[in-house]
Amino acid sequence: MATLTDPDKESFKLSMLLYDTRYRSMTIQVIALIGFVSIVFWLISNTITNLNNLGKPVEFGFLFESSSYDINQRLVEYNSRDSHLRASFVGVLNTLVVAFLGCITATIIGVFVGVARLSKNWLVARIMTVYVEAFRNVPVLLWIVLAMAILIEGLPAPKAFRGENATASLEVFDSVALTNRGVYVPEPLFSNGIGDVALFGQSSLRFSVSLDLILIVAVLIASFSVSGWIKRRANRIQDSTGDRPTTWHLRLGVTILPVALVLWMLGFHLGYPELKGFNFKGGTHLRNSLIALWLALSLYTAAFIAEIVRGGILAISRGQTEAAASLGLRPNRIMNLVVLPQALRVIIPPLISNYLNLTKNSSLAIAVGYMDVTGTLGGITLNQTGRELECILLLMLVYLTISLSISGVMNWYNNSVKLVER
């Protein structure tokens, strides 16, 4: 709102606060601010009065008391003598695990289903439509509970593996046990391991990282960068001479040999699950609660992602495909070089919000007893200590941090692939 005439500076009247567009916005803002601040102040003062009446002033000391409960699924060591803060940390890690796993599988399934819905095969397209509609139109909580029920009722109990006439047996060369208590898969073990490094000393956030793992990852990164350098060198030679040297055997060797060597030196072997006593022992145990939650969340979110992917592919106009074809590109190169890069720009923003939704929906873990941060900090800790305000504040803070980080990272990525528009 540019004013062309110079306003008379002397003539400020109080009524101008209401009528003059230059000052009116200030008036509105000040009213809004006063209103907002007074509401916040009112809420806080009510809270303080009420808490004082209840005799529960806000304090976070309870976090350092012993939690006294056990958590089954955990990434870091923990026992019932550890503090509530430690239990919450275990919960946060569990939330992150299921969110991470869920996002990956949801993307894979979603892309697959989205493409399959466009399939020329009528039957396949119809099945995918039924899948998408069924999952999009039924609450996710129901799917989580159903997934858990199906796992529990559908898979054999460990006792079915026992005895002479066992009714169930291990899968995949006797290495994977599918039971209704969870899935046991072989775990990697190192007989000459170089140990762990413990971080954060004795604090509640302590965790240890396996040096073996770090070593392997480091070697892998090094091999991949060498392999990349070989590829770039081949490109250079191709650009200058027109002949591309054969590099695949070199690159394969560079990628595989060092890791194999390191694994051999560390004494790598697999630990297989074995039925001992009540349960399988050995191997990595993925609890049913984790699998049910993971499965339900990824299938549910995948239905949404499928629609996004389908929409993204359909959004690319036929002209693009035809123009690429007229340039003489082969169909798979059209897909890779023309359609997908453009479709990705349409797909990524809604994809981010679906990742966020999945992460937030993982808070429904309490329905199946998976101890995520809602189950520990917002569940048992809240119940046992009776500190609702503190627990829920912390809980919101955790989710807010996770959400903002995801959307931050994703927005950064989105900006980096975005078309520069006028």
Added chain:
Amino acid sequence: MKKSFVLGTLAVAGLAAGAAAAGTLDDVQARGTLNCGVSTGLVGFAAPDANGEWSGFDVGVCRAVAAAVLGDAQAVEFVPTTGKTRFTALASGEIDMLARNTTWTFSRDVDLKFEFVGVNYYDGQGFMAPKELGVSSAAELDGATVCIQTGTTTELNLADFFRSNNMSYEPVPIETNAEAQQQYLAGACDVFTTDASGLAATRATFENPGDHVLMPEIISKEPLGPLVRHGDNNWGDVVRWTLNALVTAEELGVTSANVGEMSAGTNNPEINRLLGTEGTLGAMLGLDGDWAKRAIMVGGNYGELFEDNIGEATPIGLARGLNAQWTDGGLIYSPPFR
């Protein structure tokens, strides 16, 4: 915006009615209904039927208090609460009393500022396992997978029990009793632990109850009872003595069948005091003389409530055990009405 304003005014109107009086007893009488917190559904203790009518052992206590205070056993609003919401519902005044198989513990009484008015069921945490598992004692459970219902003291007791016995276990936390039951039956856990009464009630509903054994160990004390907010002693007294009236009625042989004829006067002065034909006990509580008589008439005395809802004649089939009258070797004992 429009509707939120309407709801807001609704809320304000509701407040004006609710927040006027100071004591809970006055509030309840002014309101004409008792807000009683119960569980969202526990066999034998509290469950709604097809018509939305609640029944059960805990529900019986609520109805007795409503009858004593308001003269109408139906004037109860049952507020289903979960393990998480029960204490805040009580603390915030949303409910007047909580009768939801809640264990009386030091920290709940002292730190959370509640007042347990008595014990209506002496319970303890036990274990149930399928017979074919071949386990006869909880001491043999090293390495077992245990189903527990979260949000209660049971998971704390369980952690303590296994820790003090140097055994390992795998907890499977489950939100509701119904889910826990399903997981246990499917073999997703080896043993199921909760209060012994809950175990018995759950077992009673199995297709083949005989295939499951309750282990002899009781690993905790779980005195369950109704509770009210700290600080309102008058209301606490009303609930406490209503419960005591039910207990005393059983001890003195007053039942729902004979309370009418006994209230005409008996040779036993304590019965007379209880039923208001002698003395002014009701007036001391701020009620009329017939309060106890009405409370007993609703569902009978303590023993009748027990037998009708969870006793041996019901599918749940709990024996009186610890919950027999002290004269029969149990722990149920009411201070005298004098």
Added chain:
Amino acid sequence: MSDQAFVRSEIIEEQTPPLTAFGLVGWLKSNLFSNWFNAILTFISLYFIWYVLSGVLPWIFLSVWNAGSLSECREIATATWGDSHGHACWAVIKDRWIQLLFGFYPSELYWRPILAFVLLLISLAPVLYTSVPKKIFYLTAVYPFILPWLMWGGSVWAYVSALLGFVLGYAIVRYTSEIVGQLGAVILSVIGAIVWWLYIGPLLLSQGVGAILPLALEPVISRDFGGFMLALLIGVVAIGCSLPIGIVLALGRQSDLLILKTISVWFIEFIRGVPLITLLFVASTLLNIFMPPGTNFDIILRVMIMVTLFASAYMAEVIRGGLAALPRGQFEGADSLGLNYWQSQRLIIMPQALKISIPGIVSTFIGVFKDTTLVSIIGLMDPLGLSQGIRANAEWNGIYWELFAFIAFLFFIVCFSMSRYSMYLERKLQTDNR
């Protein structure tokens, strides 16, 4: 000329296409067996369909409808089919379906939620379909006051008074804005409406007219609400209330006023950053603590408030999308006509932005409606919560799949029809724009 051996002198008769290119066979060939890969896919799909249906169909149709308890169901199933597994026990649905729909709402008053629902559909009709007479908009305008009256009951005058407050506020804006300017008129109308609600309205209507003509419905407390009615009610109230809040937030987020913009952005990002379940925890455990001491309003109202806040943040983003989709020319055109901010919003921007946003609004509604199942976690008797209550009864203890199947089916019907409607709308709007 003569070295040509053959010249066709007449046109050949039109021939039927080969058998494999039309009809059933042609369709099969082009849609299912166009190449070997597709043929394999078709066979895999057929096997998959057979596998699923062979498990589910007998369960659904070879089932027990008349039984008083689960054990009775099992006996009947064993007697009929020799096996109690693999046969649904729909008797539980037959026994409890009314409860799953209405919760504990008094059975003689079922006409009220039904009427409210029918009126909802009628009052939505002019918004949803263009071919409906516009007069119904008057019903739409008063519906927000009819709904709570029908559901909660009580005296009609409280709601009439609330409605008149808005009418009064609107009248003040309408007639005083030329005298005191627009902002002044808005401030006046807010003050006027509040004075009306707090003092004049109750005195005049509730006590004055209400005493002469007591037009009241039997009150129903919200704790008796349950089942699908509760889910639908929370969804409708949340969407209805969140629409205006969402518009305000979206405008705030787009505005040049720094403070308003900051508040809006923080609010939206905060609500969207936390799961609904934490907001429901706030409703169930904290909201009473935030209110003045002694305040106590019931849990369903608290849940509605939190779900409304939740929905309004999402709604704000949907409407912001609608605003962003409008070409800049519309804003500039409105400015060049000399319209002020509110005029241009009301007459030019919002009608178009809201129209574009309707599919988004519908899908937000579907999302909120599905999310109402979360209230079972804080102990409200929505369908899932009721299913726990039902299973806690001695007769139905142990029943599982039937209840979930029924609940999922009902949710599916409602959400699926809404999403179909929103797709229809999207197609319609697309053709409009081209």
